[in-house]
Amino acid sequence: MPRKGMRSLFFSPKVSTSTDSSTSSSISYFPSPSRFGFSPSKPSFSESVMNRTLEMAEPIIMKWNPETTTFAKVTSLFYDNRKEAIVFIKWVKNLQKAMQLFITGNSSSEKLVRAQNLMQIAMKRLQKEFYQILSMNRAHLDPESVSTRSSSTSFLSSISDYGEEDDDEDTRIVNESITEVEDASSIAMADLKLIADCMISCGYAKECLKIYTIIRKSIVDEGIYKLGVEKFSASQVHKMDWNALELRINHWLNAVRTAVKTLFNGERILSDHVFASSDSIRESCFTVITKEGAIILFGFPENVAKNSKKSPEKVFRILDMYTGISNHWPEIDSIFSFDSTTNIKSQALTSLVRLGEYVRTALNAFESEIQKDSSKLHVAGAEIHILTTDVMNYLSILSDYSNILSDILADSPPPANNSVTESYFGFTDSDDSPAPPITRKIAWLILVLLCKLDAKARYYKDVSFSYLFLANNLQYVVEKVRTSNLKYLLGDEWLSKHDSKVQQFATNYERLGWSHVTNTLPEDPTAVRTPEQVKEIFKKFNSSFDQAYRKQSVCVVLDSKLRDAIKVRLARKIFRGYQKFYNAHGVAMQRDRNSAAVVRFAPEDVGHRLSDLFFGTVDSGSGSHSSFDPSSSHSRRP
Known part of the structure; x- marks a missing residue:
């Protein structure tokens, strides 16, 4: 505040009782020193400021001293009279400024001790108010309410410097603010910011921060627990059967979106607002509040990936967890942008790495299971083998995660011989335009399946049955690709080449099974x-x-x-x-x-x-059949 303004605030004007200049010059606010018999000793500017400030601040501060009045013990300053609360804050700030101005040459002054005592009383009052607002407004300050109202909090910044204005201006601003935002959460946020600004500027940031972190951390920790996320040791996860672990994973999947978009986001918005006056304090506060809960949340996927058995049937839940983190990574990166929260982002990234390793290992295990499959043929009908249906159902679901798998398999090495890729995989893979790793992986797994089916087909004594078996199974593979997201991974060229192979197998069946008739x-x-x-x-x-x-x-x-x-x-x-x-x-x-x-x-x-052929069972005389595909239409006569 300009020095002129300070003087006008703390000094009363001279009073003149006559127009006579000689008379008016002898009558002033201060009596003549000669009347008391000592030399003139005019108060210094800082002393005058202190006197005026003590005179104005002491009544309102002492009124709300909870140790001297029953009224102050049972009544909330901010709840009972918001206008008076603003005045209280204003004079506490003025008292701090006066102390800073006065302390230079008067460190042992009785007035300074008096001011310090008043400041301590005021800080205890504000601590009490800060605690009451946080405690009584838990529902109004829940992260969901805060995050959904974040777009309307810009006006709250106007309630930060009431001490710089006169009483009428303070009242006008407060009333306008209350009119503009009527919901309790916004009012509570405004009050918290007002108190925090005052306590920080007066050197009581530590006390303010302690109250805030204790209450808000309990809310975050409780929120994480209510979302079904618990901290497990590596041995606990390792010993857990899959059904129990899958239930925990489902809880985590439901929790991660709420935790990121609501819980952590709401806390970041609230702490940024309440402690807007200090970047270091709001960073420290947010870190203390969220660190433990965030590490538990983002550490769970890593724990599962490292300590559960790598099996193909579990890979979809692992991919779901990978998706849960990667889809929310922009929000995670934004919310935990402080240097002190780097370890939280590191934990989330570590979980992504571990989950990716799990998926790659599980896919290799899946390939090995195809190669080792020893299930028997349905010899009589040359039907679709259960291995074919299982593998293609698995791959079709896997293709729904194509974007995630593209990230996980991005570093997979390309095949050594592109001519082999084109010949057996069914698509062109040139050096100038190599197929994506996920496309190569899916094509390779299908190729492994087809090789296994080819080996199984050799168990048929009748070669015509072998070809019909291959035609049946390859047709199933092709249709599964055509009707799923596998189509977009493998492409039309793959489909065309394998359609041709189906027709080759069918033609060979017809030749070997019926040529002796023709x-x-x-x-x-x-x-x-x-x-x-x-x-x-x-x-x-x-x-x-x-x-x-x-x-x-x-x-x-x-x-x-x-x-x-x-x-x-x-x-x-x-x-x-x-x-x-x-x-x-x-x-x-x-x-x-x-x-x-x-x-x-x-x-x-x-x-x-x-x-009547190709339905499985036929009476040789009547032509009746039991259809395996009742929904399909077919001609009774060629």
Whole structure:
């Protein structure tokens, strides 16, 4: 405050009783020293300031001394009279300024001791008020309320320097502030800031900080516990069965978002506001309050990753925890931006590293499990193997975490030979445009699966069954890729190449399973001249078709598109060829009593039997079947 302003505040003006200059000069605020018989000794400026300040500050400070009046013990200054609270703060600040001005040459003065006693009384009063506001407004100062109201707290900065204004201006500002924000949390925040500013400026920051950290730390610790996050030792996690550990992980997953966006964010906003006058104090305060809870929260994933068994079935929960930290990393980095909170961010990053290591190890274990699989074939039907469904279901879920896996697998080394990648993986992987690590990993796991299926297919005694088994399983793989996020990882080139392989397997099945039937029919039915030749052809067709039908009727093709495609091709080769031969010679053979029994099948009978294939069980006479894919539509006749 300018010196002129200080003088006008602490000194009364001279009073004149006459217009006569000689009279007015002898009558002033201070009596003439000659009347008392000692030499003039005018008070110094600092002494005058101290006198005036003690005169104004002592009544209001002593009024709220809880040790001298019952009223002060049971009443809250800020709750009872906010206007008087502002005046109280103002004169406490003025008292501190007067003491600083006066102390230079009067360190042992009785007035300085008196001022110091008043200051201690005032600080005890403010400590009491600070504690009451924090305690009585726990609900209004919960982190959720604070964080949601953070956008409307800018006005509170105007309630920081009331001591610099006159009483009327103080009242006006306070009333405007209360009108602008009517909710209790904002008012409580304003009062806390007012008290904190005063105590810090008067040298009582330590006392203020102690009260604040004790109360707010208990709120944060209680919040972490209520969110279901507890501190576990490494041995406790190691001994915990997966169901119990998964329950803890689920609690953590639900807790991390609330803790970051609400609990820690709210505490940061509150401490930044209350202790805005001191960067070092607000940093120290926030660190003390949140450090223990944050370390417990962000340390739990590392504990799980280091001390639980690395198994593929657990990897999705591990990825969920990785996502929980990485998705909230911008907020974590912003909230814990102080130098003293670096170890909290380091703990979160360490957990990410450990979780990534867990995922890579689990994926390697998954690959090993595919290679070591010893589950038996369903020999009869050449059906989709359970290994295929398990692996592809696993990979399709894994693809939902593609963004996270891209980060985790980013440092994976590329394959040594790109030609091998293109040949077996099913996509081009050039030096100029290499496939992402996650794409290579997924493609490699599918390749391991297909190699394992190829080995299992060799257990079929009938080679045609081997090819149908491979066609069935590869078709399942392709469809699983096409209908999941795997499509975006592997791409259209991969799908096209593996679609072609499915058709190659199906064609090989048709050739090996049915060619001996089609070979019994002549390409040109009219080229057969004698009845004996015709009869022999009918006999060979009946035998080969019957044999092939009985053998292939146990086969299952679950995919309706693949099933219909195979049937259409068989119909072109067998049904149409037999129909031409039957139309050319069937009627004549049936007229001959000796040859009529040779014609066992009408073309419609052949069509019905072909239509009933690939559903698993067929009655050889009736053509009934039990469908494995009841929702699919299929033609009864080719």
